[in-house]
Amino acid sequence: MAGIEIVQGDITTQAVDAIVNAANSSLMGGGGVDGAIHRAAGPTLREECRHLRATDYPEGLPVGDAVATGAGDLPCRYVIHTVGPNRHEGQIDPRLLASCYTRALDVAQQLGVRTIAFPAVSAGAYGWKVADVARIALGTVAAHPRDGIDLVRFVPYDPTSCVAFEAAFAGLA
Numbered sequence: 001m002a003g004i005e006i007v008q009g010d011i012t013t014q015a016v017d018a019i020v021n022a023a024n025s026s027l028m029g030g031g032g033v034d035g036a037i038h039r040a041a042g043p044t045l046r047e048e049c050r051h052l053r054a055t056d057y058p059e060g061l062p063v064g065d066a067v068a069t070g071a072g073d074l075p076c077r078y079v080i081h082t083v084g085p086n087r088h089e090g091q092i093d094p095r096l097l098a099s100c101y102t103r104a105l106d107v108a109q110q111l112g113v114r115t116i117a118f119p120a121v122s123a124g125a126y127g128w129k130v131a132d133v134a135r136i137a138l139g140t141v142a143a144h145p146r147d148g149i150d151l152v153r154f155v156p157y158d159p160t161s162c163v164a165f166e167a168a169f170a171g172l173a
């Protein structure tokens with residue numbers, strides 16, 4: 001599929017215009033990929049997130065929505081924060097997870113982002129099977145018009161996740 005690739009690794013090192021963060025609703029940082037992004041970006045990202053929370057999202061960023069900030073010390077220009085569904089809280093509707101990918105691409109387009117990297121949203125602490133995440137993620141991105149976006153890179157962190165994304169990618173053909 002043109003413009004989509006899978007590269008196993010650490011999303012914080014990707015040389016793309018925007019990376020997507022699997023944030024939590026508080027936008028105050030957490031573990032997993034969220035923690036890695038905040039550590040690598042430095043304090044300005046935390047400040048921007050705090051400001052967003054205090055202004056546009058006093059109740060927190062809703063599950064399935066996305067919002068952009070700058071990227072602090074990261075090599076990209078923007079971080080697009082999305083909140084995946086948490087299976088441990090009964091959030092099992094795949095449309096919520098698909099919405100994370102759709103909304104992140106919508107926000108990217110509004111910013112003029114041409115290259116974007118996604119992690120496996122909800123596949124860690126939020127308890128979704130990575131094979132399900134990979135299938136939903138690939139299917140959603142493939143179906144999105146993606147006008148103006150040249151490259152969507154999926155960045156599974158570990159070999160098992162990478163196999164799941166490769167299989168989902170093969171399933172698109």
Ligand code: ADP
Pocket residue numbers: 009010011012022023031032033034036037084119120121122123124125126127155156157158161
């Ligand atoms: P969630 O709470 O949405 O499940 P997690 O951060 O716990 O988010 O996990 C999401 C996925 O991100 C998991 O597959 C995890 O292995 C992966 N991950 C963790 N650190 C990184 C990183 N630095 N780069 C890319 N993916 C990462």
